[in-house]
Amino acid sequence: MKKIYILSAVLAAFSLQAQFTVTVQAPAEFKDKDAILYTLNGSKDIIVTKEQNKNNTWTFKYPSHYMGMMKVYFPDSNNAVSFISENKNISVKLDVQNNKIKDVAYLDEANDLMSRQQEGSQKKELILPALAQIKEYYKDNTDFGKALKIEIERLSGTNNTIDASKHPFISYYNTNYSKFLSNSTDPAKKVTPDDIVNFLDKSNDMLESSSLLRPVLVSYLNSGGNTNVAGSVDTLLDRLKVETPRGQTVLSELIDIFDAYDMEEFKTKYLTLAKNLKCTINDRLATTLKSNANVEMGATFPNVKFQSAANTSAKSLYDVKADKKIIVFWSSTCSHCESELPKLLEKYNELKAKNIQIVGLSLDTDKASYTQKIAAFPWINDSELRGWNSSYVDTYNVHATPTYFILDANNKIINKPDHVGNVLEYFKLK
Structure with missing residues (x-):
């Protein structure tokens, strides 16, 4: 029994050592009360916890070891701030204007360093080519020419080496971004498919x-x-x-990539592979399987609880009674939506005469833009005003706008048109 007590004490000590705190400060005029902390798994944000504003500060306690990207999301105003964790306390201060984040001050060492490096990389990518062109017009022995030369040499510098023992995540990120994603034209730095496979494996x-x-x-x-x-x-x-956690996470990412790029043949092949796995499924792959199952042909479309729907008194999608429903996920900033939705508008009265109801679910973030746009659309419109942070994205496997579904009277999916032309063709209105 004594050994068990000793072991418990060691584990408790480790737990306390591994825990770190995320602190986000905002000015008094920032109106949000709630904030949500996320970690990252592949390309998916994972909710950790939700906290409320206390004296213009949100304090999150992370109970275990974590190195990687994090973000805090403010759902009321659709603001978000991203940062990194190196398993040490994180401190962020927000500068806010009109309840929108204007600037971010990173007060802890790791995020301050990462921020400065990111800023330097952007300058190198955007400013250095312009300075190189300007230099042709100034001699090195002039004051401006000398200053220009110094700045070019500074931006051209490759001394971005980070002590991996002191900043393991920054070192990991910089090293592998430079190797695999920097688009270097140097043949000696060109990576092969085998290099990438080895990296993903090891x-x-x-x-x-x-x-x-x-x-x-x-x-x-x-x-x-x-x-x-x-x-x-x-x-x-x-x-x-x-069968491994990494293999499943990569499989999930590949299915989503094929979905986003309309590579239906490959999506179907690897989604079928995922469905047929007999091992325990990790959370990342389970999310992808669930999202796809929700919108399979013949599936019952999950209900939508309306936030503040226009042109209806219904409280949810299931409360809308019609022989058929056209669901369209769209956004006021989507160029394809700009060209497609007016064609739906042209046929609205004919659709309505056949007891076919249109329900537009917007991935907008700006209320004014959304409100102005839906004034022209007489069908049911609703939005969470959270953009790609909307619950629609995961629930209905939305990867692009516009995305269409056609439902029968019982909310079963009977068609998944690619474009508005397919919608009108289905109802013989083209």
Whole structure:
């Protein structure tokens, strides 16, 4: 029994040591009360906890070891601030104007360093080419020419080496971003598909929390060209083993990539592979399977509880009674929506005469823009005004706007049109 007590004490001590705090400060005029802390798994934000404003400060206690990207999201105003964790206390101060985040001050060492490096990288990418052109017009022996030369040399510097023992996540991120995603034209730095497979196989857990996983996977698919996508994916999954947590996370990301790029053949193949797995499924893959199951042909479309719906007294989608319903996910800032929704508007009266109801669910963030746009649309419109942070995204597997579904009177999915032309063709109105 004594040994058990000793072990418990050691575990308790480790737990206390691993815990860190995230503190976000805001000016008194910032109106939000609630804030949500997220970690990252692949390309998916994972909710950790929700806290309320206390003296213009939100304090989150993270109970375990974590290195990677994090963010705090303010749902009332749709503001978000991103930062990194190196398993140490994090402190962020917000500058706010009209209840929108104007600037962020990172007060802890790791985030201050990461912020300065990101700013330097942006300057190097955007400003350095312009300075190089300007330099041709100024001699090195002039005051401006000398200053210009110094600035070019500073921005051109490659001394971004980080002590990995002091800043392990920043070192990991910089090293692998530079190697796999920097688009270097130097032949000596060109990576092969095998290099990427080895990285995805051997990398530590920071891969999933770094935000690098999806872009590296896209780079891997592009490196093999379009001739043998399935062969490249099979090679990768064979190495990773889809029964492992990493293999499942990569499989989930690939399914979402194929979905986003309308590569239906490959999405179907690897979604079927995921469905047929007999092992325990991790949370990341389970989310992808659930999102896809929600919107399969013949599935009952999950109900939508309306926030503040226009042109209806219904409280939810299921309260809307019609022989058929057209669901469209859209946004006022979406160029394709700008061209497609007016065509739906032209046929609205004919659809309504057939007892077909249109329900628009917007992924807008700006209330004024959304309100102005729906004034022209007589159908039911609603929005959470949270953009891609909306619950619609995961629930209905939305990867682009506009996205359409056609439901029968019992809210079963009977068609998934690609474009507005397919919608009108289905109802013989084209």
